[in-house]
Amino acid sequence: MTISFGAHCESYLKCDEDAEGHSINCVRVPGKDPSVTITEEDMKGMVYVSPEQKRKMDEKIFKEALENEITARMYQDRVATREEAIRDILSGVPRKVH
Template sequence: MKKLLLVLIGICFVCPSFAGTKCDRTPEGYETNCVHIPGWKDPDLTITEEDMKGMVYVTLAQERAFKKKQFEQALENEITARMYQDRVPTREQAIEDILAGVPRKVR
Protein backbone atom coordinates (compact mmCIF):
# COMPACT_ATOMS: atom_id res chain seq x y z
CA MET A 1 0.00 0.00 0.00
CA LYS A 2 2.84 2.36 0.83
CA LYS A 3 4.49 1.62 -2.51
CA LEU A 4 1.29 2.44 -4.37
CA LEU A 5 0.92 5.69 -2.47
CA LEU A 6 4.54 6.54 -3.21
CA VAL A 7 4.03 5.87 -6.92
CA LEU A 8 0.90 8.05 -7.04
CA ILE A 9 2.67 10.90 -5.28
CA GLY A 10 5.61 10.51 -7.66
CA ILE A 11 3.31 10.73 -10.67
CA CYS A 12 1.67 13.89 -9.31
CA PHE A 13 5.01 15.64 -8.90
CA VAL A 14 6.88 14.25 -11.91
CA CYS A 15 4.29 14.64 -14.70
CA PRO A 16 3.88 18.42 -14.44
CA SER A 17 7.62 18.83 -14.97
CA PHE A 18 7.15 17.62 -18.58
CA ALA A 19 4.58 20.32 -19.34
CA GLY A 20 6.12 22.86 -21.67
CA THR A 21 8.96 20.59 -22.72
CA LYS A 22 9.40 20.43 -26.49
CA CYS A 23 11.45 17.57 -27.88
CA ASP A 24 12.46 16.34 -31.31
CA ARG A 25 11.76 12.68 -32.05
CA THR A 26 14.08 10.21 -33.72
CA PRO A 27 12.74 7.70 -36.28
CA GLU A 28 12.82 5.07 -33.51
CA GLY A 29 10.49 7.22 -31.39
CA TYR A 30 13.01 8.46 -28.83
CA GLU A 31 13.01 12.09 -27.68
CA THR A 32 16.10 14.23 -28.25
CA ASN A 33 17.02 17.91 -28.03
CA CYS A 34 14.46 18.65 -25.32
CA VAL A 35 13.95 22.34 -24.53
CA HIS A 36 11.68 23.80 -21.88
CA ILE A 37 9.38 26.43 -23.39
CA PRO A 38 6.93 28.00 -20.89
CA GLY A 39 3.33 27.70 -22.09
CA TRP A 40 4.09 25.30 -24.95
CA LYS A 41 1.76 22.32 -25.27
CA ASP A 42 2.53 19.17 -27.23
CA PRO A 43 -0.15 18.87 -29.96
CA ASP A 44 0.03 15.07 -29.68
CA LEU A 45 -0.98 15.25 -26.03
CA THR A 46 -3.35 18.24 -26.05
CA ILE A 47 -7.05 18.15 -26.95
CA THR A 48 -8.26 21.25 -28.77
CA GLU A 49 -11.73 22.61 -29.54
CA GLU A 50 -11.30 21.32 -33.11
CA ASP A 51 -10.74 17.79 -31.76
CA MET A 52 -13.89 18.03 -29.66
CA LYS A 53 -16.25 19.01 -32.52
CA GLY A 54 -17.08 15.48 -33.63
CA MET A 55 -17.53 14.06 -30.15
CA VAL A 56 -20.98 13.15 -28.88
CA TYR A 57 -21.90 13.61 -25.24
CA VAL A 58 -24.64 11.41 -23.81
CA THR A 59 -26.52 12.46 -20.70
CA LEU A 60 -27.62 9.94 -18.08
CA ALA A 61 -31.25 10.36 -19.17
CA GLN A 62 -30.31 9.60 -22.79
CA GLU A 63 -28.30 6.57 -21.72
CA ARG A 64 -31.21 5.27 -19.60
CA ALA A 65 -33.64 5.77 -22.47
CA PHE A 66 -31.29 3.94 -24.85
CA LYS A 67 -30.89 1.00 -22.46
CA LYS A 68 -34.65 0.88 -21.90
CA LYS A 69 -35.22 0.77 -25.65
CA GLN A 70 -32.66 -2.04 -26.01
CA PHE A 71 -34.33 -3.99 -23.19
CA GLU A 72 -37.79 -3.57 -24.69
CA GLN A 73 -36.53 -4.74 -28.09
CA ALA A 74 -34.85 -7.80 -26.54
CA LEU A 75 -38.03 -8.59 -24.60
CA GLU A 76 -40.13 -8.32 -27.77
CA ASN A 77 -37.72 -10.65 -29.58
CA GLU A 78 -37.92 -13.17 -26.73
CA ILE A 79 -41.73 -13.05 -26.64
CA THR A 80 -41.90 -13.52 -30.41
CA ALA A 81 -39.47 -16.45 -30.26
CA ARG A 82 -41.46 -18.16 -27.51
CA MET A 83 -44.75 -17.68 -29.31
CA TYR A 84 -43.57 -19.05 -32.66
CA GLN A 85 -40.80 -21.51 -31.77
CA ASP A 86 -42.19 -22.87 -28.50
CA ARG A 87 -45.83 -22.62 -29.62
CA VAL A 88 -46.92 -20.58 -26.59
CA PRO A 89 -50.57 -19.66 -27.25
CA THR A 90 -50.66 -16.10 -25.86
CA ARG A 91 -48.38 -13.19 -25.28
CA GLU A 92 -49.27 -13.16 -21.58
CA GLN A 93 -48.23 -16.81 -21.23
CA ALA A 94 -44.90 -16.03 -22.93
CA ILE A 95 -44.29 -13.16 -20.49
CA GLU A 96 -45.20 -15.40 -17.54
CA ASP A 97 -42.73 -18.03 -18.78
CA ILE A 98 -39.99 -15.41 -19.12
CA LEU A 99 -40.61 -14.03 -15.61
CA ALA A 100 -40.78 -17.55 -14.14
CA GLY A 101 -37.44 -18.42 -15.73
CA VAL A 102 -38.81 -21.27 -17.83
CA PRO A 103 -36.13 -22.20 -20.39
CA ARG A 104 -37.01 -22.21 -24.05
CA LYS A 105 -37.58 -25.53 -25.73
CA VAL A 106 -34.66 -26.76 -27.79
CA ARG A 107 -35.56 -28.50 -31.03
Protein backbone atom coordinates (compact mmCIF):
# COMPACT_ATOMS: atom_id res chain seq x y z
CA MET A 1 0.00 0.00 0.00
CA THR A 2 1.38 3.36 -1.02
CA ILE A 3 0.33 6.66 0.43
CA SER A 4 1.32 9.78 -1.39
CA PHE A 5 0.75 13.37 -0.50
CA GLY A 6 0.81 15.94 -3.23
CA ALA A 7 0.83 19.66 -2.94
CA HIS A 8 -1.73 21.40 -5.04
CA CYS A 9 -0.01 24.19 -6.90
CA GLU A 10 -2.01 26.84 -8.68
CA SER A 11 -0.41 28.91 -11.36
CA TYR A 12 -1.24 30.35 -14.75
CA LEU A 13 0.62 31.27 -17.89
CA LYS A 14 1.06 34.99 -18.57
CA CYS A 15 2.22 35.95 -22.06
CA ASP A 16 2.91 39.02 -24.15
CA GLU A 17 1.75 39.26 -27.75
CA ASP A 18 3.75 40.20 -30.80
CA ALA A 19 2.40 42.36 -33.66
CA GLU A 20 0.71 39.36 -35.29
CA GLY A 21 -1.05 38.29 -32.08
CA HIS A 22 1.20 35.34 -31.26
CA SER A 23 2.10 34.64 -27.63
CA ILE A 24 5.69 35.44 -26.68
CA ASN A 25 7.67 35.77 -23.46
CA CYS A 26 5.39 33.38 -21.57
CA VAL A 27 5.99 33.07 -17.83
CA ARG A 28 4.31 30.78 -15.29
CA VAL A 29 2.88 32.97 -12.51
CA PRO A 30 1.85 31.49 -9.15
CA GLY A 31 -1.76 31.98 -8.04
CA LYS A 32 -5.07 32.04 -9.83
CA ASP A 33 -5.54 33.63 -13.24
CA PRO A 34 -7.38 36.90 -12.57
CA SER A 35 -9.01 36.83 -16.00
CA VAL A 36 -10.93 33.64 -15.16
CA THR A 37 -11.31 33.96 -11.39
CA ILE A 38 -14.52 35.36 -9.91
CA THR A 39 -13.85 37.48 -6.86
CA GLU A 40 -16.18 38.67 -4.12
CA GLU A 41 -16.08 42.10 -5.77
CA ASP A 42 -17.38 40.54 -9.01
CA MET A 43 -20.25 38.96 -7.10
CA LYS A 44 -21.52 42.27 -5.68
CA GLY A 45 -24.75 43.28 -7.33
CA MET A 46 -25.46 39.78 -8.65
CA VAL A 47 -28.62 38.39 -7.14
CA TYR A 48 -30.11 34.94 -7.53
CA VAL A 49 -33.87 35.06 -7.95
CA SER A 50 -35.77 31.86 -7.28
CA PRO A 51 -38.71 30.95 -9.53
CA GLU A 52 -41.09 31.75 -6.65
CA GLN A 53 -39.52 35.20 -6.15
CA LYS A 54 -39.72 35.83 -9.92
CA ARG A 55 -43.41 34.84 -9.92
CA LYS A 56 -44.13 37.20 -7.00
CA MET A 57 -42.24 40.07 -8.69
CA ASP A 58 -44.12 39.51 -11.97
CA GLU A 59 -47.42 39.38 -10.06
CA LYS A 60 -46.63 42.66 -8.28
CA ILE A 61 -45.71 44.35 -11.58
CA PHE A 62 -48.94 43.06 -13.15
CA LYS A 63 -51.07 44.30 -10.22
CA GLU A 64 -49.46 47.76 -10.36
CA ALA A 65 -50.04 47.98 -14.12
CA LEU A 66 -53.65 46.85 -13.68
CA GLU A 67 -54.26 49.47 -10.97
CA ASN A 68 -52.75 52.16 -13.21
CA GLU A 69 -55.00 51.08 -16.09
CA ILE A 70 -58.11 51.05 -13.87
CA THR A 71 -57.27 54.53 -12.57
CA ALA A 72 -56.66 55.83 -16.09
CA ARG A 73 -59.98 54.48 -17.33
CA MET A 74 -61.90 55.85 -14.35
CA TYR A 75 -60.50 59.38 -14.70
CA GLN A 76 -59.69 59.74 -18.41
CA ASP A 77 -62.59 57.71 -19.83
CA ARG A 78 -65.00 58.77 -17.07
CA VAL A 79 -65.91 55.17 -16.25
CA ALA A 80 -68.18 55.21 -13.19
CA THR A 81 -66.89 52.20 -11.22
CA ARG A 82 -63.84 49.99 -10.80
CA GLU A 83 -65.92 46.99 -11.83
CA GLU A 84 -66.88 48.68 -15.09
CA ALA A 85 -63.24 49.59 -15.76
CA ILE A 86 -62.15 45.98 -15.07
CA ARG A 87 -64.93 44.65 -17.33
CA ASP A 88 -63.74 46.97 -20.15
CA ILE A 89 -60.12 45.86 -19.65
CA LEU A 90 -61.02 42.15 -19.67
CA SER A 91 -63.27 42.49 -22.71
CA GLY A 92 -60.53 44.33 -24.65
CA VAL A 93 -62.33 47.64 -25.03
CA PRO A 94 -59.69 50.22 -26.02
CA ARG A 95 -59.33 53.43 -24.05
CA LYS A 96 -61.13 56.43 -25.44
CA VAL A 97 -58.94 59.00 -27.16
CA HIS A 98 -59.71 62.58 -26.17
